[in-house]
Amino acid sequence: MKRILIIVLVVLAGAACLLFHIISRTEIPHNQLIGNWRTKTQAFTLSPANGHFYTLVLGVAKIEPYAKPPVLDGHILIRKGQTAILEFGISSTNATPCNWLVHESECRAGYILTNKDLDAFLKPNETYSVELSSEAAVPEGLSLWLCCLQYFFDARRTK
DSSP states (O other), X not given: XXXXXXXXXXXXXXXXHHHHHHHHTOEEEEEXXXXXXXXXXXXXXXXXXXXXXXXXXXXXXXXXXXXXXXXXXXXXEEEEXXXXXXXXXXXXXXXXXXXXXXXXXXXXXXXXXXXXXXXXXXXTTOOEEEEEEESSOOOTTEEEEEEEEEEHHHHHHHO
16 A cells, blocks of 8 residues: 555656646747837847747737737847947838737737847847837837747746
8 A cells, every 4th residue: 555655756747747747848938028119210229038939029009919010110229338239121011910919908910020030149138229210200009019928937927
């Protein structure tokens, strides 16, 4: 009887360790508001949360989900201190619709602006300057978001 109890305890301990490992590696989406884009040129400060697969997403407040995005052509420049680490053009014609921001109260739709992995450029908890510029007037109700995936325990620390 004692031997069976020991075997049961070992099996339960192993199952608990396996469950802990699975939970700790569960990926949870995280959306971080960088700022509301209101003028032709605007700068924000960004300190990415712990995570991976960083992506910049344009949030739109006054639009039906999956509708065509508002017309927008411009540039994004990301600096670390005085050093430019990434610069790229953005265009509503190249933006990919997504549903990543539907749970954010300010957004009705989202559009992925980056088609590259920003993990090589952005490090968690470091401070960056994000400079936005638009060729024309910025449509009303736009916001810029940094979206990423976090592991379960990183997500608990972020809240």
